[in-house]
Amino acid sequence: MLATYRLRSDAGSIGERARALAVEQSIEMPLDAVRDARVRAEVVGEVRSIEPATAQPGCFDVTLALAAETVGDEPGQLLNMLFGNCSLQPDVELLDLELPEPMLRNLPGPRFGVAGWRAALGAGAAARALSCSALKPQGLPADALAALAYALARAGIDVVKDDHGLADQPAAPFAQRVPAVQRAIERANREKAAGDGPLAGHRSVYAPSLSGGPKRLAAQLRIVRDEGVGAALVCPMVIGIPGFVELVRAEAGVPLLAHPALAGHARIGEPLLLGKLFRLFGADATIFPNWGGRFSYPREVCLAIADSAREPLGKHLPILPVPAGGMSVARVPEMLDDFGPDTMLLIGGNLLAAGDAMPARATEFAARVAHAFQTQAS
Amino acid sequence: MLATYRLRSDAGSIGERARALAVEQSIEMPLDAVRDARVRAEVVGEVRSIEPATAQPGCFDVTLALAAETVGDEPGQLLNMLFGNCSLQPDVELLDLELPEPMLRNLPGPRFGVAGWRAALGAGAAARALSCSALKPQGLPADALAALAYALARAGIDVVKDDHGLADQPAAPFAQRVPAVQRAIERANREKAAGDGPLAGHRSVYAPSLSGGPKRLAAQLRIVRDEGVGAALVCPMVIGIPGFVELVRAEAGVPLLAHPALAGHARIGEPLLLGKLFRLFGADATIFPNWGGRFSYPREVCLAIADSAREPLGKHLPILPVPAGGMSVARVPEMLDDFGPDTMLLIGGNLLAAGDAMPARATEFAARVAHAFQTQAS
Numbered sequence: 001m002l003a004t005y006r007l008r009s010d011a012g013s014i015g016e017r018a019r020a021l022a023v024e025q026s027i028e029m030p031l032d033a034v035r036d037a038r039v040r041a042e043v044v045g046e047v048r049s050i051e052p053a054t055a056q057p058g059c060f061d062v063t064l065a066l067a068a069e070t071v072g073d074e075p076g077q078l079l080n081m082l083f084g085n086c087s088l089q090p091d092v093e094l095l096d097l098e099l100p101e102p103m104l105r106n107l108p109g110p111r112f113g114v115a116g117w118r119a120a121l122g123a124g125a126a127a128r129a130l131s132c133s134a135l136k137p138q139g140l141p142a143d144a145l146a147a148l149a150y151a152l153a154r155a156g157i158d159v160v161k162d163d164h165g166l167a168d169q170p171a172a173p174f175a176q177r178v179p180a181v182q183r184a185i186e187r188a189n190r191e192k193a194a195g196d197g198p199l200a201g202h203r204s205v206y207a208p209s210l211s212g213g214p215k216r217l218a219a220q221l222r223i224v225r226d227e228g229v230g231a232a233l234v235c236p237m238v239i240g241i242p243g244f245v246e247l248v249r250a251e252a253g254v255p256l257l258a259h260p261a262l263a264g265h266a267r268i269g270e271p272l273l274l275g276k277l278f279r280l281f282g283a284d285a286t287i288f289p290n291w292g293g294r295f296s297y298p299r300e301v302c303l304a305i306a307d308s309a310r311e312p313l314g315k316h317l318p319i320l321p322v323p324a325g326g327m328s329v330a331r332v333p334e335m336l337d338d339f340g341p342d343t344m345l346l347i348g349g350n351l352l353a354a355g356d357a358m359p360a361r362a363t364e365f366a367a368r369v370a371h372a373f374q375t376q377a378s
Numbered sequence: 379m380l381a382t383y384r385l386r387s388d389a390g391s392i393g394e395r396a397r398a399l400a401v402e403q404s405i406e407m408p409l410d411a412v413r414d415a416r417v418r419a420e421v422v423g424e425v426r427s428i429e430p431a432t433a434q435p436g437c438f439d440v441t442l443a444l445a446a447e448t449v450g451d452e453p454g455q456l457l458n459m460l461f462g463n464c465s466l467q468p469d470v471e472l473l474d475l476e477l478p479e480p481m482l483r484n485l486p487g488p489r490f491g492v493a494g495w496r497a498a499l500g501a502g503a504a505a506r507a508l509s510c511s512a513l514k515p516q517g518l519p520a521d522a523l524a525a526l527a528y529a530l531a532r533a534g535i536d537v538v539k540d541d542h543g544l545a546d547q548p549a550a551p552f553a554q555r556v557p558a559v560q561r562a563i564e565r566a567n568r569e570k571a572a573g574d575g576p577l578a579g580h581r582s583v584y585a586p587s588l589s590g591g592p593k594r595l596a597a598q599l600r601i602v603r604d605e606g607v608g609a610a611l612v613c614p615m616v617i618g619i620p621g622f623v624e625l626v627r628a629e630a631g632v633p634l635l636a637h638p639a640l641a642g643h644a645r646i647g648e649p650l651l652l653g654k655l656f657r658l659f660g661a662d663a664t665i666f667p668n669w670g671g672r673f674s675y676p677r678e679v680c681l682a683i684a685d686s687a688r689e690p691l692g693k694h695l696p697i698l699p700v701p702a703g704g705m706s707v708a709r710v711p712e713m714l715d716d717f718g719p720d721t722m723l724l725i726g727g728n729l730l731a732a733g734d735a736m737p738a739r740a741t742e743f744a745a746r747v748a749h750a751f752q753t754q755a756s
Contacts, residue, residue: 024672027515028543029727034515036522043517043549070516072547074590076616081543084616084639088673088703137405137412138448139421144414165406165459169450171421212452213624214592238454238462240618246591261462294402295466325466349407 003082004063004096006053018047018062024085043067068103075281076242094268104314107280108245112255113317114342120230121158122203129341131369134348136163142177146184151359153188153204156366161233162209164259174220178208182227205230207257217247231255237262249282258283270301275308285320293326306339320344332368341373381460382441382474396425396440402463421445446481453659454620473647482692485658486623490633491695492720498608499536500581507719509747512726514541520555524562529737531566531582534744539611540587542637552598556586560605583608585635595625609633615640627660636661648679653686663698671704684717698722710746719751
């Protein structure tokens with residue numbers, strides 16, 4: 001596999017620094033002390049190229065060839081070999097990764113992808129962008145969150161997700177919250193099915209927040225199945241990539257919305273981590289902080305995340321980019337221009353900030369998202 | 379709980395920035411839109427203090443009071459509420475954490491701690507520092523790693539650990555490697571038990587590297603139990619904190635050596651993450667890159683990690699700091715001066731770099747570590 005790192009270094013030292021990184025991320029011992037000929041030939045990392053980083057003076061982009069056999073078949077070990085030790089070295093960022101076809105094929109990848117979200121949402125969601133909002137604040141009891149979910153679903157929001165801060169806290173334990181919210185969503189869906197007007201037949205899907213260790217996750221997944229919940233939210237870096245892949249991706253049976261919590265600290269390029277890697281690990285949609293909100297990603301990084309989510313990647317399905325993080329209804333047209341129809345827009349606080357006018361603002365948000373590309377097509 | 383963050387900000391903006399952080403790490407929505415009086419009073423984060431960071435001009439240290447109820451009883455959720463969203467904001471570092479007594483009590487903490495390591499190693503390891511070395515390079519077959527383990531154990535190394543890059547790869551699958559290495563360690567121990575000289579009765583313990591999702595971890599833990607393995611190595615940030623706590627810490631039944639892979643990013647203070655938090659999550663020893671090696675932590679950070687590992691912390695046992703990362707036998711006296719007897723020194727590559735003289739250098743390393751504090755005491 002080819003891993004590209006950005007290293008801060010002067011030109012005179014970069015060759016040696018790059019070779020040291022190749023050793024650190026493969027055999028992690030002095031090269032002279034490796035006596036096994038096969039290990040020297042096939043396991044030690046190799047420097048393939050060193051280029052000055054034009055965008056960042058004083059840095060070089062170094063591509064290493066790392067042996068696939070150091071990873072085996074486990075996604076956590078992939079992260080370990082890509083960025084385990086060098087995460088401790090402040091002069092290194094991980095920028096990009098090219099996997100050989102067998103490794104690419106063996107990674108789980110999304111089960112549902114863009115088309116899976118549309119299928120979960122029904123015929124009305126074909127070939128258009130999707131809307132998403134969040135149940136918050138945490139601290140509310142389950143019935144209050146259910147009431148909010150009902151209002152959002154009645155307004156035509158496609159995906160109603162838990163706030164990523166909702167876990168299994170006493171104020172609204174998972175086993176109470178999820179059935180209550182799911183019933184509220186179903187009631188709204190029944191009413192929309194029986195009604196007419198622009199939302200006739202619109203179907204909303206609930207994505208509760210999964211969290212915790214394997215036993216707790218297994219119990220939560222049972223509730224998701226038993227209650228007929230249609231999607232799930234998960235923070236891969238909080239629960240850990242191995243658990244995300246082996247338990248959540250393998251057993252949830254519904255489209256997964258990945259949240260970037262705890263993912264921003266790692267000095268791994270956002271298009272690689274939130275786009276390509278989360279997709280390869282099994283996310284069906286990936287939330288990221290869009291530019292101009294409460295976070296600081298520049299616009300080109302956001303567009304690159306969206307590209308990573310949707311571009312061809314071996315056998316793997318494209319997934320939905322989900323720009324978020326302090327977005328407003330006023331920015332919907334601009335975001336749809338940026339990200340196109342294979343996108344889910346997530347607005348939370350800006351809807352709730354409308355107070356009594358929340359249902360109207362949510363309706364406006366859902367309608368703008370739903371009609372943008374339908375209008376263009378007609 | 380009181381969480382202290384370092385924020386890059388000018389003096390005129392820091393008040394507003396601190397309040398925004400308190401909202402981001404609690405309810406994550408506009409404060410005006412929170413209608414529930416209980417949530418406003420009890421769940422929203424509060425700014426408790428703002429002080430200029432004397433060590434870092436242009437920064438402020440901000441202490442927030444965050445509601446314990448937002449965490450509930452799950453360690454992954456603790457990380458989520460401390461640093462989930464703000465990990466995505468480059469102007470924030472997490473520096474410190476004070477937990478109220480009930481939260482502190484409910485975190486699992488180490489099962490074995492310093493005394494547990496000594497007990498696992500036998501009477502000869504009382505009241506002295508411990509030595510540790512690593513099996514590497516990865517890519518070697520199981521029998522070659524077992525031969526290396528035998529040599530290290532015969533040299534008197536206390537803890538022989540897998541390289542953290544060893545997982546479950548084809549070259550030396552866990553189910554082959556661990557029984558082979560454990561038998562080699564036992565053979566060395568039997569020979570030392572039957573012999574005389576300075577190593578008479580010395581006992582070495584093997585710490586294989588656990589990795590993967592819950593099913594794979596469970597299978598590995600069965601092998602550890604069935605083979606009578608005495609310790610284990612694990613990368614908490616690679617497997618994920620919830621799995622580390624709920625599966626490894628709960629079920630391993632042996633002292634756990636935490637490895638910092640994927641934990642270094644300089645945005646959560648190392649003494650907090652590698653010292654206090656890994657200890658609270660259940661590590662019995664914590665590896666960190668000592669100053670002057672291949673990594674760049676300054677000496678005072680290394681000493682602070684050691685303090686966090688051993689200082690009083692509610693009901694929780696002290697654990698061993700394990701300075702590592704390019705250390706040499708020549709530095710043993712200085713490291714023992716720095717870290718004292720409740721320490722495990724880890725040297726890997728420097729032993730292997732001796733080539734044919736490796737057994738002699740390992741013997742010198744083990745003896746220096748074993749005798750330092752015994753000599754002082756006699």
